[in-house]
Amino acid sequence: MRLTPLQKQSIHRIVEENLGSDARVLLFGSRLDDNARGGDVDLLIELIYPLANPAETAATVSVAVMRALGGRKVDVVLSAPNLPDQPIHRIAREQGALL
Secondary structure (H helix, E strand, C coil), X not given: CCCCHHHHHHHXXXXXXXXXXXXXXXEECHHHCCCCCCCCEEEEEECCXXXXXHHHHHHHHHHXXXXXXXXXXXXXXXXXXXXXXXXXXXXXXXXXXXX
């Protein structure tokens, strides 16, 4: 996993501030490959409660994490009871690593 302990801590702090302590965060995609270089940060955030404004929430978290990681591009995928699962959710759950 190509995230430092400080980066992981920053992600957790931002997710908790925006979505609460019950949110579960998985890293998936190229950042899991220790031999790769570059790449964006792909996060799946799973919630136990419905979201009223998922697009706005994902954008807010993405920008906050991007700033904390020095401008690295961050993609946020949300999972909540009121949101339909897409193929990306399955891939993230199968291949992702809990932060």
